[in-house]
Amino acid sequence: MSIVSPFMERDQVWSFMTPPPVLDLDTSHGPILYLEDLNVSFDGFKAINDLTLYIETGELRCIIGPNGAGKTTMMDIITGKTTPDSGQAWFGQKIDLLKLSEPEIAEAGIGRKFQKPTVFEFHTVFENLELAIKSDKRVWxxxxxxxxxxxxxxxxxxxxxxxxxxxxxxxxxxxxxxxKQWLEIGMLLVQQPHLLLVDEPVAGMTHREMDRTAELLTSLAGKRSVVVVEHDMDFVRSIARKVTVLHQGSVLAEGSMDDVQNDQRVIEVYLGE
Known part of the structure; x- marks a missing residue:
């Protein structure tokens, strides 16, 4: 199935929306991402506490939770920036993320967009995408x-x-x-990742930009797995298929937006703020 961009004519489809095969990426028998029994402590503070999370191939998942819930640390583990004290993190059935460096994880097919856009401001939009697509990042x-x-x-x-x-x-x-946020998403897309981690994509956006961002992210789901960490509940409601609520480094609740909205525990620790 081809995915149609919300910013294009309906009869146009994209040949590269399906990422190319990655060596040893096997999702034939289960999720694309396995996080199991992860634990991370910083100076005695338990940032991640027995965290177990599974992301299905082609899924759009929203991650919410109060500040300090472990959302950023979770993404740091997935991308190799932080090494957990214990637990497992697998990309498909064969790629052990905890044995790979940050560049190796990116090469394997995991892309991350941070909250603040990191585009090359003195280059054109096209040049930004050109710099992102080239495989040899050495200067010359x-x-x-x-x-x-x-x-x-x-x-x-x-x-x-x-x-x-x-x-x-x-x-x-x-x-x-x-x-700039959309350009950075484009810079990830040209690298053809299988899993996109998107951190607070609509912070600082106008309502119109938020609507277009929602269309963009939902259009990517299906051919790619997309994990969105966001605080804006109106935006989450507009894109959510399945929502995971983190609290104190572990999963507090998981399900549809209606499920988590009506969960008394979630109301007490997050939505009731």
Whole structure:
């Protein structure tokens, strides 16, 4: 099944929306991401406490919870920035994330977008995507390598998916906050990740930008697995299929938005704030 971008004509579909095969990534018998019995302590503070979480292939999952619930630390573990004290983290059935470095995890097919956009402001939108797509990140090969036809096609497709095709020659620094967020998502897409981790994508956005971001993220689900960490409950309601609530480093509740909204424990520790 091909996915249609909400920013494009309905009859247009994208050839690169399905990421290429990754060596040893096996999701034939279960979820794409396994986090089991994870524990992390910082100076005696238990940031992650027996955390177990599974993300299905092609799923859009929302992660919510109060400040200090462990959301950022969880993403740090998945991307190799933090090593847990105990537990397991698997990408598919064969890739042990705890044995890989941050670059190796990115190469395996996990992309992460931080809350604050990190685009190259003095380069054009197209150049930002070009820098993201090139596999050899050493300075000289990156500066002088020509794009292949396939790479150029991927950039053009990403531009239409994120709705910035008419701004491809504009400096990234002149974009609105929301447009910079979309550009950074595009910079991940051209690298063709299988799992996207998106941290507070609508912070600081206008209502119109939030609506377009919701359309963008929901359009990606199905061909990619997408994990969204967000505090804005209206936004979460607009995209949520399944919601996981973290509290004190572990899963407090999980289910549909209606399920977690009506869970008395969630109301007491988070929604009732």
């Amino acid at each position: 090969p990156t500066l002088f390598a020509d794009l292949s036809g396939e790479q150029r096609d991927h950039i053009e497709e990403a531009l239409e998916i994120i709705g910035l095709q008419d701004l491809s020659k504009q400096l990234a620094g002149s974009l609105s906050h929301g447009q």
